[in-house]
Amino acid sequence: MIRYFARRLAFALVLVIGVSSATLMLTRLAPGDFITESLGTGASQQTIAQQRARYGLDKSIGAQYRDWIAGAARLDLGYSMQYGRPVRDLIPERAANTAILAITALLFATLIGLPLGVITGSRRGGAMAGAIRAASLVLLSMPPLLTSLFLVFLAARTGWLPISGMRSATVPAGGALIDLLRHLVVPAAAIALPLAAMLERLQAQAMSEVIRAPFVLATLARGVPQSRVLWRGALKAALRPVAGVYGLVIGSLLSGSFAVEVITAWPGLGSLMLQALRTRDIYLVAGCAGAGALFLACGTLVSDVALAAVDPRVSDLRTERA
């Protein structure tokens, strides 16, 4: 088991280095740089040359990469050109904001998607199951961009919730936690609704197969109440496909949802990376990409652990391989 985790850790390390290195090189190779973007038209060639030298952009790509990777080995990811702060400091504060959003959205999606999947998967017909299926299909076909625009519009029209941001400038009555929760509703729902629909569809598919399995039929034949069979035995057996994608979902959510974070002005990793890409802040882009890769690697690990928890056969197989 230890060897298995060591292998996964090594894989995560290679993934992070590979992704951040490739991002750094590609961003550097594209025409234009932070200086041309920030100085705009009209700056003299002399000024541009001075500024490039200041940020090390006058070095060759190879030399720049060598310096960066040497720093990264010491956990020094370089300085953000636009913020004038170490990338190492910028990423954790934004990643924490993204984590708050991602965990809340995941929680919403799980609490909504899984039970609904059990309902639709265990009932062949009925108006309720039909309505849930239809709603899921609509939500699945809507990208988070559209969902967030719709929810922002709704919040603006009703005035019930803040449209954007993470906290109010002045802490309102009710305290900081209530303020944060109110700000969370729109972005978390924008991410959670399509995700809940996906989980519902996966769970329903798995459930419809499991309830026809011999062990379920045998349990029912022994007179165990149907609800108990569904929500205990059958649910656990049907969780495998969901657990398989769960880790990937966690990884991608923690990497930051560009569209939702930008539209709802959520100060997370996604909006930070988008801003870094726009301004060609290469060290920050590489740092954000590396953080995203790390989250993805952790997500797949979580996925494997979750899969092992719901399916002992997977756990046994991995122990044998290790």
Next chain:
Amino acid sequence: MCRQLFLAAVAAICTIAGAACGSNTTSNATTAGASRSGIPRGGELLVSVRSEPRSFNRHAARDTTTSLVSNLTQSRLVRVNQATQAVEPLLAESWTTEDQGRQLTLSLRRDVVFSDGHPFTADDVLFAFESVYDEKTGSVLADSLQEGGKKLQVSATDPHTVVVTFPAAFAPGIRLLDSLPILPRHKLEGALKAGTFRKAWSLDTPPSEIVGLGPFLLIEYQPGQRLVFTRNPKYFAKAPDGGALPYLDRVVAEIIPDQSAELLRLESGQLDMMTSEISPEAYAPLKRAADEGRVKLLDLGVSRNADAFWFNLKPGAFGEDPRAGWLQRDELRRAISMAVDRKLFADTVFFGAGVPVYGPETPANKIWYWPGLPQTPHDAAAAKQLLASIGLSDRNGDGMLEDAQNRPARFTLLTQKGRPNLERGAAVIRDELKKIGLTVDVAALDAGAVIDQLLHAKYEALYFNADKSDLDPGTNPDFWFSFGSAHMWNLEEKAPVTDWEKKIDELMARQIATLDEAERKTIYNDVQKIFYEHQPIVYFVAPRIYVAHSSRVVNLTPSEYRPQLFWRPETVAVVH
């Protein structure tokens, strides 16, 4: 499973609670009331910005948000009134011009103190110039505070008198001082001497360390969320009724990267004003909101800048490319100017909210715009004749033009990706030129890449913004002089390449040297005429500028230039 979900829920709530506890509460202290002139005092103004500041030090960055922070927290010697174009006193209460425009003597206000109580003197003005010209600093303001590539000489004759000497007679000299924030020597001299001035007042500097002469003080910066300012009780300027300025107690600048979200917040009352104009596509929904009384929509007139189309006129830029024979010809540019229907352009690109322009100035420039400039007619037939005169005609009957060797008349037009006005404009140019037989391939790149191609002269034609920061042509020498870094069609020429550029150089040299405003105007009309005849840049349409604000914002002095409603922040007030 239930236990796992429960644990996950607890973990999430703990994370959220932890983050929430990290937030700061802010004071609600107010100076609420009304001035003797009836303008309300106190209250909070909620404005939006599209991006985070890059620094709290104006010398380190020139982005819009850094400029806004500087305008709120720092002051300058003088300010160009964006509504009237006149220069008005700020820290300098008066000035005289001597030595035929070479020398300015400025009398500074007395009894002015920085926000920490330290007195402001001429020494701080000298420090401001030292920092802008310091080579280690590499200030982004350095280029704009030079004349003919040379630094200004500054000295202080006493603690309240500063003498600024220009390398040569320079009529609009006083206007240059509008761009220089006066920073406190007592706080930043150490950083300048240590060669770390540029890094001083970076984003991780505690706001309490930032000291200024501006109307507001930065009290909080929440990365990715907002900047919070409170009124500077020591601000020197007074209202016309003698009362203290600024009127507002607090300004909160919310960072909202997306304009749709910005507009929705404005419409729903969660925002008071934006610090930029609204895009043409946002006009219709905002007009509805204005009709319903939810916002106020202002038409500020025509923009001072029109997006610009130009060819690469650097000699040898096309190497052995046979198209070099016609791509750099005046006739081609004149034909293009005639071929594009400016009415159609305004309707398509700006949804009708634009006016045709034919030269480098738009009607927004009330002093320097020349109504006598000829107006290019929309005439496709005449355009084709002009193209025929440079050897481009339809030789194979396919409706498209070819050169003398039967090669298609085709070029690539580069523009900026993600700017709808530019992308739509490039598409209109492509479609209009197709009608006269020219094939245009539009390529859209991000801004940095476009500027990189421009700097390396690796483009055929560009449709981009060539904005001028000030309305006085004398303050835009980089654009007009052939050696200028903003001489877009051929940057930083060693010597004028063409006779007409040489003529413009001569005229502009006279234009900035003379102090006679009427003569300056006459000379500039001649410059515009030469420019029109050769059209190194073709202008089509200048958009109208619309801005919106909530109905509780009062005492505004709108200008079509950014930040349209907030260039004079100390006089803005809110009804609360």
